[in-house]
Amino acid sequence: MTRRIRQAVVAAVVGVVTTGVALPSTSAARAHDHQGRLWLSVVRGADPDGHERVWAVLTCGPDGGTHPDARAGCDALRAVDGDLTAVEPTSRFCTRIYAPVIAEAMGTWDGRAVRYRATFPNRCEMEAGTGPLFAFGDA
Known part of the structure; x- marks a missing residue:
């Protein structure tokens, strides 16, 4: 030089x-600089050992993984600093048909362990309560 x-x-x-x-x-x-990686699953039925389970991986920072809308999922997590219990439910009309689903998540967010599990009366109620996080698959 x-x-x-x-x-x-x-x-x-x-x-x-x-x-x-x-x-x-x-x-x-x-x-x-929100970093996170979550393994998300949806189980059809009230039995967590049910065989009808679908999975998605959501990585944030950069946004990606197998989740069909990683950007929306990561934005939802950023809004609540990774606390899935703090996701604000959306207002939407859901039928009163009982077809329970279990939403589960485990992984990390900003170095903290994340574990989440909730049972909803049907898929519509789950998506209303969790936003885009568990809106994947056909379980």
Whole structure:
């Protein structure tokens, strides 16, 4: 590397650092630094050992996995800082047909263990109560 090129590189780096261009603040970087990986399952019936179980993996930060709408799932988790019990239920009309389903999740969110299990009277009630988190498969 010639001396002129080296001086140009140093000047460019110093210019970026002193002006703050392209360097996010620490608090802004942490605001979007939610890391998590959850294994989600939906079991048809009230028996957790039921054979009709569907699975999805949801990873956040970056959003992905086998979940069909990873972005919506991760956004729902970010809104409650990974606490599935704090998901705000949506208002929607569900039939009163009793066809119980069990929603389960285990994994980590921001380094904390996550375990969740809830039984709902039917799939519609589950999706109303958990948002996009368990909206996958046909269990």
